[in-house]
Amino acid sequence: AEEFAVALSLKSHPEARVWHDRVPVNALNERVLQWRLAIYLKDKDYEGLRDAIQSLPVAIRQGNQWRYWLARAQEITGNALVAQQLYEDLSDERHYYGFLASARLQKPVSLEHEKLEVSVVQLEQIRNHPSVQRAYELIQLERWVDARREWNHLLTQLDGEEQKVAAYLASEWGWHDQAIWTLAQIGHFDAVGIRFPLAYKDILGRASQAAGIDENWALAITRRESNFRHDAYSSAGARGLMQILPGTAKQLDTKNNSWRRLNDPSVNVRLGTHYLSRLKHRFENNWLLATASYNAGYYRVREWLPEEPVYADEWVETIPYHETRDYVKAVLSYQQIYRMLGGNEDNLFEQVVDMTIVETE
Template sequence: MSELTIEQQRKVFSHAESLAHNPKSQIYKRSLAQLDGYPLRPYVEQKTLIKYPYMANQKAIESFLDKYKYSPLDWPLRKKWLAYLAKQKKYDLFENYYRDIGDTAINCQHAEILLKDEKSKQQAFNLAERYWVVGKSQPKACDTLFRAWKKAGKQTPELVWKRLSLAADGGDHTLIPYLKTLLPTKQQYLADIWLKVRRSPSQVSRISNFPNKIANLEQEIISYGLKRLVWQDRDLALRSWEKLSKTFKFSDEQKKSIFHRFAISLALINHDQAELWLEKASHYKADEELARWHLAHVLRQLNWQQALQVIQSIPEGVVEANIFQYWQARSYENLKAADLATENYAKLAEERHYYGFMASGKLSQMANLNDRPLTPSQQNIEQVTQFPAAQRALEFRNIGRQVSARREWNFLQSQLTPEQKATAAVIADQLGWHDQAIFGFSKSGYLDDLARRFPMPFDTHLEYNAKKNNIELAWAFAIARRESSFMPDAASGVGALGLMQIMPGTARYLTKKKVSKSFLFNPEKNVELGTQYMRYLLDKMNNNPILATASYNAGWRRVQKWLPEKDPIPMDLWIETIPYKETRNYVKAVLAYKQIYSQHLGNKNNSFKQLVKMEIGPKG
């Protein structure tokens, strides 16, 4: 064990990483000795072995991979080692160390080795099919395997068609011309149709595109095209279906898929044929999405009796969802069946979720939080923190390497029991690692520790800026919780950054200047802009927090398009018919989070008492 302090070892670790390329140097050897017992020492060793994945280091690599199997320390070295062994034609060794690490090139090399043995040849061909029948190009390392597979007669027209369909339907459509050449001559015209419809779904409306030579395959393309077209031009899609359905005999599975897509697309905009298509789609077994939109459509008409009929027709296992329980109660309420409504509301109000809070608002009672803090023993806490992955994660966090810390902490979850996962979440919360505490409780299944699942970090900044912008503090907390789980360096796939997930364009508009990523990753600056943006949206939306919340997710211009044309509609119905699923769920979550934070902040009122009476007015 090194006699250095932990602070000294951190400095040595940083220096040792830069020396990893020169493991024979005395400075490197001395540094490693000084890191004895330091949790991150294996990362220095890994870096050296990755730099020198040679036979001379076989024993060291084998020992390392065995010790850190499946951890974040494993796959970078295993990938490098397997690539070296394949290049050196050390096939037996390759197979000894091989496991699927999600690298297609390595997987193909494994399958190619299996080809060399008659006993495992069929297994290799099965793998070749799995890797070839995908909607994208594969690495060149797979070419030899694919050639052998094709030469053995395994590349059938059916598999070519399957891959072409995958490439056309959501994959890389530039593969289509190549795959066309692999089809039998009589089928090659289908590739041209696929390409046309992929580029422009409206091509499905041109009946002349479909000569009905190979009806079952043409129907696949038509089905794909119609399901895309109905989102772009609903009336053209309806006219096209009317014509095409007279020429082609679509399978029940194809009809189910087409009807489902048409029904939801038409219901979204309250199309005059929505009811017809919802009924058509409901002849097949309805899933929750279809049932929800069927219900939403009849609710738009304020047809409460039909709403009950729709709910009663929903398959068992779906109808138990809290959304249907709530709207059943609402239907009873509007049909003057007060006792049934109250009974349903009372049952829902026992639960902690959006619909439960809505029910509590209907009953004019306080929302039930069901808060049961978890109190793991000190022994359980120490047991979890003794896991090497936990020690590596926490040390990475101490030195500011958040991505590596999360990677190790995520790996730790795979080693824990549900009880230990909940304990790990408590540990994360105690350390102020709020995003991992929130995710940890979710993974453990323990959801009743509300103080830890809904923490209040950055409270000084949030409170100051909420007051400055005249917005509710509970709302600001709710937005930050929903946007990033309080992860200061959160980055979304669309470019939103930081605690409150500010888009760089929004930041530029608010500050009147270009801002950097580091600026938006600063919690204080991010909160300042996020709350300023919330105020901006409130002003745009006539001080309506429901519309402002929806706008935070979808943009205020889009939300304005969703407002009713004429008469006001109840707030809960407007939320239920928001066209975007992401925004619909976002608004429900933020409203529920806001109530939880409001009660945590000492507010004795249930905001849902006002929300259940609110109406959303028409545009303008």
């Protein structure tokens, strides 16, 4: 039942709902629930969506996604006061749905962040650890793989509080990918300043200005793609800060784009921002569609565009690729965070809630 429900949902088949109804409650998983949501949104059945969410087990319907879509369904079906309370509860939280809820209420965004405080004594204890000293020397020698291995070994010897101090130290060194990864490992997500560093800001700022795009967008893409790891690479062959594929690099620049050259931050960022600018232009300046294309490819996103206008938040939820769906949500959220860290309190998501997505010529 699960496989038929998902397969038929992907094809927008009229029998998809029949199979969704046959999936027992104890067999519900994220994949099935996502496509159940997509069906209701594609059918514009907001009453059905409202009732379906309210019938979910409490542990599921208390999730951020379901709280937002229950609020949205309540709003559209005329229950404005109920919707407003749901939006209020979400709007104080730092995530994609919290930012959407703030935009719906036209209220300031909450970052819910805190500065990571460490004492001089704690810092010196970690700094003097043999593994830390070895990792530092390996960084100076630009032996990045060995340095990361040493760091991973270090973390196995530290408790949670000591790992926080280690993350602080890595950030102090400018080793941002390890600082971000270390905090993620221990579930410490409120140290926004360390988790969202203004790394390579000069390079990203100059390249973004030259490409005519928002610097915060470029920062958000880079944060999602590599966590600011300049020598990052993927199984598909993407390289560097903005994860440029050699084929894409060749289209953008006829020079010899070896992996060493693509690992050069200035080269990589120049190519990445230029590619973002090109995608945005091809989608008539719609940066949300350009974001999806940066992950899934231009022609794939074109296939997903609806013939009739669809609200942007609904379109994002119906993106067929799980990776791209999460990617778009993350980049939009990161872009908002970087705007606020730069002193811009405006909610980017006010543009999202007013946006519609439709197929263009």
